[in-house]
Amino acid sequence: MAPDDLVLVTNGSMTDASSLGSHTSAPPPRPHRSDAWLLWHRLARGRDDFGDPDAFDKHVKESRWESFTVTAKDPAFLKALEDFSGRETGKGGLMTFTDSNWLLTIVANRQPVYRDQPEDVAVWWGYGLFPGHAGNHTPKPMTMCSGREILEEILHHLPFDETLATRVLETSTVVPCLMPYITSQFLARRRDDRPKVVPEGSVNLAFIGQFAEVPDDVVFTVEYSVRTAWTAVAQLLKLDKRPPEVYKGHHDPHVLAAALETMHRR
Template sequence: MHLTENDLVFVTNGSITESSTYGDNNTSAPVNKDIGGSCKLWKRLAQQDVSFGKPEKFCENIPKGNWVISGTITLTDDKVLPYIEKIIKKNLKSGTMVTSGPVTIKDCHWLYGFSISRQPHFKAQKENEVIVWVYGLFSDKRGNYVKKKITDCSGIELCEEWLYHIGIPESEIPSIAQNSAITIPCRMPYITSYFMPRALGDRPLVVPNGSVNLAFIGNFAETEKDTVFTT
């Protein structure tokens, strides 16, 4: 592709959702060893000029015990709702924000957390469904109920660990996780990269010095008043 001085080029250099994979109720999310297209593009650009940053700081320097697994739990009946409402003191189906941010389960070995947005979360969501987002910040430790690392867990196992920590009787956990919920694990290998220590120059400026028509956008562009991950 040939560009002229009248063309503008916006580059997404790396992404915290790059190379994501998904599992299902019975399968864990697999490992994707490909660094992904936007990271490869960034590496090729960085070889041409130091002002384009240092992608290896984020694409290759990943801690072993970091956050890589999250999941969505779709509750298909009301069995669990009283236990959630006992914790958050709110009606899940009121049509307003539910948890207003993450709820951290500090006693969980995974440092599990969950968040529930306004319901219904999706336009096509059925009236009897509630969508819960879960995530584990420690991927190198075994769970309290599920004696496995979160990276090795199927959707049912992610749901079982969550049900255990919100107070569901242990005798009911397997049945609810299998018959009253659909849980999709997601593995995001670079989700913690945005939190990695960095020095000036590791990320390119939005408009690199001397650039006329090239700009970087996304998680790995150096911006003023930067907010990490979520606003």
């Protein structure tokens, strides 16, 4: 490091040690090394102002979930989902199967999702929050399932007839992804387990990303990470332009009224 250099560290990562499976195989077990966490552990050793990575990377059974991406050569699935939900693709919300042992959710975004996506190809995705449980239809945990087996479980939860289900299975490719730390930000922690973006007295080191402390802001968002980076740069370079105040929706009467209405919706 040169004396005038600044170091911005992304400490920890929600996607570290993720592993990809395939349509025919389950994701392999996570690697023993988790580089993003290792870096934070090394930096925090012997210091009490750099947070405590142990609070976030030692509870994989509570912090993991599994996502999957589906590439479909036939629009039949999204069409059937539109008919079932009464919502045009991209205009409905996330759909959670509340009876699912894996607590499956599927997400059909507006097509095309990717710039070069061919017109006759559809892409949708989803995730299971309890991938360690046996499925309702599949007698094994989601973590041990291939992409095709995950799609079979999804189809089991939907009221589609057998002909359609077979067609969907034969024209889709499903790639599962196991993410051991995806919700580690939400684990129980102490106030100082996340380091301040700019630790007390630091002139050239800052922490950025999902595991740096931003009072009042909400993790699992791009905005949160951007705010840490903006704060770091503004503070270390002594710039006037600071990030805007965090919007506090829970202080807004309109938001509270809408929340109350939603709570009583049937």
